[in-house]
Amino acid sequence: MATKQAPTRQAITLKGSTAIVTDFFKFAVNTILYQRGVYPADDFHLVKKYGQVVMLTQDLALENYLNKILQQVQKWLVSGGVTQLVLAIISKDSRVTLERWVFDINLQNPPAESADEAVAAKPESVIQAEIRDILKQIVSTVTFLPTMDEPTVFNILAYTSESADVPADEWVDTDPLAIEASKSQQVKLRSFSTDIHRVEAMVAYRYEG
Amino acid sequence: MSNMPRTPARRSRSVAKTPLTPSLSAAVNSLTIASPARKGSKGSSSKPFPGDITNPFFQPSKSRPTSPLKRATSGGIQVSESLQRQANAGVIRKGGIESRLDVITCDYRPPKPDMKRSKSQPAGTNHYKRDRYITNREEQDVAATLELMHLNPRSASPGHTARLAEAANLPINKRVLAFHEAPPIPSSDPLMSQQREIVRPLYARPGALTSSTSSTTNKTRKVAMQPERVLDAPGMVDDFYLNLISWSCLNVVAVALGESTYVWQAATGSVVHVGDAPEGSYVSSVDFSQDGMFLGIGMGTGDVELWDVETNAKLRTMGGHQAQIATLAWNGHVLSSGCGDGSIWHHDVRIARHKVMELLGHAGEVCGLKWREDGELLASGGNDNVVNVWDGRVGDVNDDSRSSAKWTKRNHTAAVKAVAWCPWSPSLLASGGGTNDATIHIWNTTTGARLHSLSTPAQVTSLHFAPHRKELLSTHGYPTNSIMVHAYPSMEKVAEIRDAHESRVLFSCVSPSGDVVCTGAGDENLKFWRLWEVPKKAGKKAGKVGGGMGEGILALR
Numbered sequence: 001m002a003t004k005q006a007p008t009r010q011a012i013t014l015k016g017s018t019a020i021v022t023d024f025f026k027f028a029v030n031t032i033l034y035q036r037g038v039y040p041a042d043d044f045h046l047v048k049k050y051g052q053v054v055m056l057t058q059d060l061a062l063e064n065y066l067n068k069i070l071q072q073v074q075k076w077l078v079s080g081g082v083t084q085l086v087l088a089i090i091s092k093d094s095r096v097t098l099e100r101w102v103f104d105i106n107l108q109n110p111p112a113e114s115a116d117e118a119v120a121a122k123p124e125s126v127i128q129a130e131i132r133d134i135l136k137q138i139v140s141t142v143t144f145l146p147t148m149d150e151p152t153v154f155n156i157l158a159y160t161s162e163s164a165d166v167p168a169d170e171w172v173d174t175d176p177l178a179i180e181a182s183k184s185q186q187v188k189l190r191s192f193s194t195d196i197h198r199v200e201a202m203v204a205y206r207y208e209g
Numbered sequence: 210m211s212n213m214p215r216t217p218a219r220r221s222r223s224v225a226k227t228p229l230t231p232s233l234s235a236a237v238n239s240l241t242i243a244s245p246a247r248k249g250s251k252g253s254s255s256k257p258f259p260g261d262i263t264n265p266f267f268q269p270s271k272s273r274p275t276s277p278l279k280r281a282t283s284g285g286i287q288v289s290e291s292l293q294r295q296a297n298a299g300v301i302r303k304g305g306i307e308s309r310l311d312v313i314t315c316d317y318r319p320p321k322p323d324m325k326r327s328k329s330q331p332a333g334t335n336h337y338k339r340d341r342y343i344t345n346r347e348e349q350d351v352a353a354t355l356e357l358m359h360l361n362p363r364s365a366s367p368g369h370t371a372r373l374a375e376a377a378n379l380p381i382n383k384r385v386l387a388f389h390e391a392p393p394i395p396s397s398d399p400l401m402s403q404q405r406e407i408v409r410p411l412y413a414r415p416g417a418l419t420s421s422t423s424s425t426t427n428k429t430r431k432v433a434m435q436p437e438r439v440l441d442a443p444g445m446v447d448d449f450y451l452n453l454i455s456w457s458c459l460n461v462v463a464v465a466l467g468e469s470t471y472v473w474q475a476a477t478g479s480v481v482h483v484g485d486a487p488e489g490s491y492v493s494s495v496d497f498s499q500d501g502m503f504l505g506i507g508m509g510t511g512d513v514e515l516w517d518v519e520t521n522a523k524l525r526t527m528g529g530h531q532a533q534i535a536t537l538a539w540n541g542h543v544l545s546s547g548c549g550d551g552s553i554w555h556h557d558v559r560i561a562r563h564k565v566m567e568l569l570g571h572a573g574e575v576c577g578l579k580w581r582e583d584g585e586l587l588a589s590g591g592n593d594n595v596v597n598v599w600d601g602r603v604g605d606v607n608d609d610s611r612s613s614a615k616w617t618k619r620n621h622t623a624a625v626k627a628v629a630w631c632p633w634s635p636s637l638l639a640s641g642g643g644t645n646d647a648t649i650h651i652w653n654t655t656t657g658a659r660l661h662s663l664s665t666p667a668q669v670t671s672l673h674f675a676p677h678r679k680e681l682l683s684t685h686g687y688p689t690n691s692i693m694v695h696a697y698p699s700m701e702k703v704a705e706i707r708d709a710h711e712s713r714v715l716f717s718c719v720s721p722s723g724d725v726v727c728t729g730a731g732d733e734n735l736k737f738w739r740l741w742e743v744p745k746k747a748g749k750k751a752g753k754v755g756g757g758m759g760e761g762i763l764a765l766r
Contacts, residue, residue, distance in 0.1 A: 153391070157386065162383065166386060170388065171388060
């Protein structure tokens with residue numbers, strides 16, 4: 001990897017790209033949990049990130065929980081074992097999935113040896129702008145997503161390849177918490193890409209119109 | 210409708226139809242091709258023949274005329290004959306040909322051959338249950354199905370699974386994993402969540418706490434934002450459920466302060482101590498009779514006392530209630546009392562056995578009680594969030610006579626203390642709910658319909674319709690502690706006096722002349738607000754009746 005990236009000055013390494021994606025996922029999850037009212041609003045505080053103000057949870061238990069998940073996600077990103085991360089918002093009482101926030105993670109094909117001078121490294125500011133756009137879009141989805149009156153919980157699912165190594169006692173196979181196709185609507189959000197990863201965001205929500 | 214002039218037109222119409230017929234003949238063609246094959250499969254020896262009556266369209270001959278016009282001229286074919294007959298009878302319609310096509314499609318469906326075939330080839334039975342064009346595949350959860358396949362991949366062919374997966378955009382050969390712990394429960398602090406629950410109604414309402422000490426008025430309407438007069442009322446009980454002030458038509462204000470009752474002469478400003486509640490009890494309600502001569506006082510013990518205001522003497526005590534009398538209302542010689550146990554009694558003050566009727570319709574304390582001016586209806590509100598309207602006629606003089614409400618409304622979600630009848634539209638009743646409700650409903654008491662609803666920023670403690678204007682006054686508790694005036698029927702806010710008192714405004718009454726409103730609150734003040742004006746032409750009359758309340762107050766300064 002390092003030799004491949006050597007010619008470009010500020011090229012992002014796999015490690016750096018992983019860090020960006022993990023960071024993005026952390027803030028996206030926090031933003032969703034705040035905007036969708038999964039956790040009470042006063043559990044969150046303002047943090048400057050990506051050139052804007054984002055909400056970050058202060059709840060220690062939640063923070064630790066997310067960190068544990070993100071650590072594993074980071075490992076999977078390095079090994080390329082994860083293809084999709086899903087944040088499902090579930091009704092606390094009925095256990096019905098209300099919303100699914102889907103983040104597809106695609107590995108960008110590394111450019112061929114000959115073409116690497118043609119593909120200039122993406123400046124970090126551009127990546128940040130793309131991430132900012134996604135986060136802003138998540139905030140703006142509140143305008144069309146159905147309001148959730150009932151108390152909700154969330155769950156984070158990771159779609160991994162069969163071969164990915166999974167810490168056996170920490171991650172377990174599970175139901176995909178899908179929303180029935182006839183009762184769901186989907187909205188595609190923006191995407192962002194580093195030189196190595198491409199993350200596409202999408203939200204599916206239960207709508208029985 | 211004569212047939213004669215119509216015939217040419219009809220003919221021309223049937224001629225105009227001819228362009229449709231090729232499709233008909235095509236359909237017939239397809240039928241002739243299809244049916245021998247089907248019948249062959251049936252194995253029967255029946256052969257299509259020209260005279261087949263079951264299908265009038267059946268035409269096996271290869272020299273079939275291409276157009277019905279031709280057929281009509283040839284004359285030998287049944288179809289064209291019948292068509293012609295129909296045309297002559299005048300029954301052929303625009304939909305005629307299409308309906309014939311329907312007949313063919315019906316005939317085309319093969320239920321009976323299917324039965325016979327099923328005997329010989331049982332494998333193909335359920336194939337015919339489906340329409341070939343409309344899929345009747347059950348609505349099923351594709352994702353769930355796929356997930357089942359994913360768990361048990363050998364149940365379906367791998368190619369099929371892959372195709373399905375591609376169609377549903379679901380990953381195969383991938384694991385769906387979740388972290389073994391459940392996410393932490395949101396509100397870890399029970400005290401905090403309790404506090405959130407308490408303040409929720411305050412956040413939920415529009416206009417709450419925008420500017421805590423502001424007063425707003427409509428531009429077209431000027432309302433004095435300062436009270437005209439403030440009286441000290443030491444010991445006034447800060448209790449939402451009580452009704453502690455009353456303003457008589459003789460321009461006298463009765464105020465209950467703790468265990469004592471006082472009368473304040475608005476004209477002279479003199480204060481007279483009326484009486485005290487028995488030791489250890491308190492006065493829970495006061496109300497003047499309609500002529501202003503008598504004062505009813507409800508006690509915390511459940512007794513109702515009757516006082517002569519002029520001589521300042523107690524006339525009688527009417528006992529019987531077991532809980533506090535939170536509200537009183539007069540109608541002629543009948544004094545109605547709302548009790549803490551949910552019952553309403555009518556006391557006829559003239560007779561020894563004073564209890565002439567008992568109204569049972571509330572499960573909680575009755576805290577709002579108002580007679581309509583004509584005495585035909587009585588409205589009551591209770592701590593059980595119910596508004597009842599009762600027929601005002603007092604029935605048989607019998608201790609046990611009970612009545613049921615004319616109608617009952619359960620729209621409020623908190624205690625209903627504020628009830629008010631409209632003086633200029635007798636069928637209108639306004640009711641307002643407590644903290645969790647904070648809504649004013651206007652009812653038509655004739656039909657029982659809800660006419661208007663208005664959500665307000667705080668608990669509604671009392672309501673009055675303005676006597677001379679199409680307006681509604683409401684007083685409110687925390688957080689606004691305001692007096693509001695709403696236009697009727699638009700329900701728009703005309704004026705709002707924020708923080709009219711230092712604590713929640715609990716009691717209010719309107720002066721007999723209808724211009725000044727007196728409010729009482731837990732901050733131990735009585736305040737007089739000039740919210741309305743007495744209209745000019747009625748001014749003299751009102752002045753006489755009201756004893757010149759306005760001048761009286763000014764003279765005192």
